Amino acid sequence: MKNYRLISLIFLMTFTAGACFHVLRELRSKAKDVQRETQAIKAVLPDAQNFSEKGGNPPHYKGYQTSANTEKDLLGLAFVTTDLAPEIRGYAGPIKMMVGMDRKGSITKIHVISHSETPSYVFDLDTFLDQFRSRGVKDSFVLGRDIDGISRATISSEAMTRAVEKGLKLAGHQVLGLETSVLLLEEKPSPIEQIIIPLILFGIAVLGVVSHNTIIRWTALAGGFLYFGIIKSTMVSVVHIANICLGKFPAFIQSPLWYALIGLTLFTTLIWGMVFCGSLCPFAGVEEVIYNIFHKSKKRGLKKIELAEKLDRRARHLKYLVLLSALIVSVLLGNASAASIEPFLTLFTQKATRLGWTLLILMLFAAIFYFRFWCKYLCPVGACLGLMARMSPFKIKLGKNCIHCDICERICPTQAIRMNEEKLPVIDYPECILCGKCVQKCPKQSLSLRGFAHEKE
Amino acid sequence: MKKSEKYIIILIGVATVIVMGVIYENTLSVLRPPSAKIMIDVEKVKKEIRQAGLAPQEGMHWKELP
Structure with missing residues (x-):
């Protein structure tokens, strides 16, 4: 069929153009990332009146009760999981989440900024992420035992759990100076x-x-x-x-x-x-x-x-x-x-x-x-x-x-x-x-x- | 054109429309904020119930907090 040559050409052009377009967009999206993160911080630390710029090691935001921005007024921290755990990826790429934590190292809320997982597999993200509320730096985060995964979306559930755990314990230990439980970071080799x-x-x-x-x-x-x-x-x-x-x-x-x-x-x-x-x-x-x-x-x-x-x-x-x-x-x-x-x-x-x-x-x-x-x-x-x-x-x-x-x-x-x-x-x-x-x-x-x-x- | 051919063409057409509809739904789910929950406008519901002549408790829709 002569049409196949034309269809193949159209497909290849679309595929290539798509890949190039995506690369260009990724390069330009950094400004939008800041805006999305700002909205996300307000969601995870709703009681905070004022926020610091992202900074420190590991990178994090600080939320304050008043505009004084002193340590006394510090309500909690917020961090982006892809900043603290960039190597952890979901099924179709990184899952970017803003995690809020209070001064005692307990999670206040988690807000998903972006992900590429298949919607039909991760239908009910909110219910899944609600399980993390109040879990702290000394808690364990074992999927299947401490956290119920999303049915048929094991890779996505595991990636989110590990990213949140790693980020929480890193930020809790290095920024707030808290003692944390052992971080189970070993990659479980898939069968x-x-x-x-x-x-x-x-x-x-x-x-x-x-x-x-x-x-x-x-x-x-x-x-x-x-x-x-x-x-x-x-x-x-x-x-x-x-x-x-x-x-x-x-x-x-x-x-x-x-x-x-x-x-x-x-x-x-x-x-x-x-x-x-x-x-x-x-x-x-x-x-x-x-x-x-x-x-x-x-x-x-x-x-x-x-x-x-x-x-x-x-x-x-x-x-x-x-x-x-x-x-x-x-x-x-x-x-x-x-x-x-x-x-x-x-x-x-x-x-x-x-x-x-x-x-x-x-x-x-x-x-x-x-x-x-x-x-x-x-x-x-x-x-x-x-x-x-x-x-x-x-x-x-x-x-x-x-x-x-x-x-x-x-x-x-x-x-x-x-x-x-x-x-x-x-x-x-x-x-x-x-x-x-x-x-x-x-x-x-x-x-x-x-x-x-x-x-x- | 045979009847069976007409039915197949209609089936193909309907299936194509549904597939495009699924792509549209997926697009909407991607554009919606990932953690969005459907929020009920409580004030609007209260107003509608009062207009229907019922008090909120009679409507059994919510418990008024003290």
Whole structure:
């Protein structure tokens, strides 16, 4: 498809422009930071009448009862967590909080200045942060024991807890001269399973692609559903693409799964094509199961519905529009949370607005009648990975002994194969999920996965 | 155009609108202050209850602090 070159160009330009725009904005935002911090100090030390400039070691603000600004009038301190604990980051980057503390070293209030965490995961920040009130420099801040984390947002909860604890004890000890309890700063190494299991799953998926084996492919899909969907509630999302554009990466030690998932997805897509979409995506697996339940039986199953070829081709452009919209909005806001649109998040976290739930129910309903409806017309991740899949050296390629039987076109579940004027199959690689059905069913075994394919588009 | 094709097109259209709506909602949640709570205007509620002919205690909406 000639359009793919244009779409790839538009995407690359948007991505690059977005990254540059974000860098420039970050450089210019320092003046606004001061304003935001001023508002935040008033929120965390509401009884203070007067505040000092930020200064000292560690950097902090002082709040005074009167305008005299003497030590007698000192009400408390306020500090920004990213000043005192810059190395601690949330899932999508630093979480900037203003923490107020009184003279005895107890927290008065915490005000979030900015964060890039996904809104559906950190719905109720206020309730979470209220737990910290009155906790002091001698208290422990163990997540799960002293502090209840936010369900399904462990990395965000842990980052906020550690940042507040470190800042509180540093400021309490060095500024107020208070005795503090031991600061548990050791980085807990994340379980190695977050690297090993994705490696195994991607290995199985690639094996399924290379061997065109449906059982191996379904094993990978089931593994992806169980591990990425149920256990970890994470998958490749357009939020990741937006975060990469904004240069926001979590710390490797805290979230090796992020790096394993994104790295392996990019690697397998660039080498073989749509491996993740075709063999690992949990939501795609759910869609396929729903479709197969209703279409398995030829007698009792629902009739296959297809759009006319021209309409279908045009409708598939929508997912590129969704991708670009999500990316542009994220860049303009400087926050990838705007791109959190996939029904996957709703399905596996059960957290969404009414519109989010409506979208999920609609997509599951559409999956009854249409194979991978979300993937084909709306999935922004599929759109992005599809553009990369065009560059993969290994592709399903046509051999010389094609007998023009059209079986491959009819059997392809995503209509990625179309016959050209010479009645030869042309494969639309960004739409090909590498299920291998065309290779299995070809009577002359004319189709096979080969390296360094040179397909004319 | 077949009926089934019309239904798919309508479905695609509705889904696209919902996706754009979700992006809009996410944008609003990012632009809102992170720690914002929805505040009830107590004075406004009291006025509306008095206009309805009820005393605040009868409205059972809040306890007046001594």
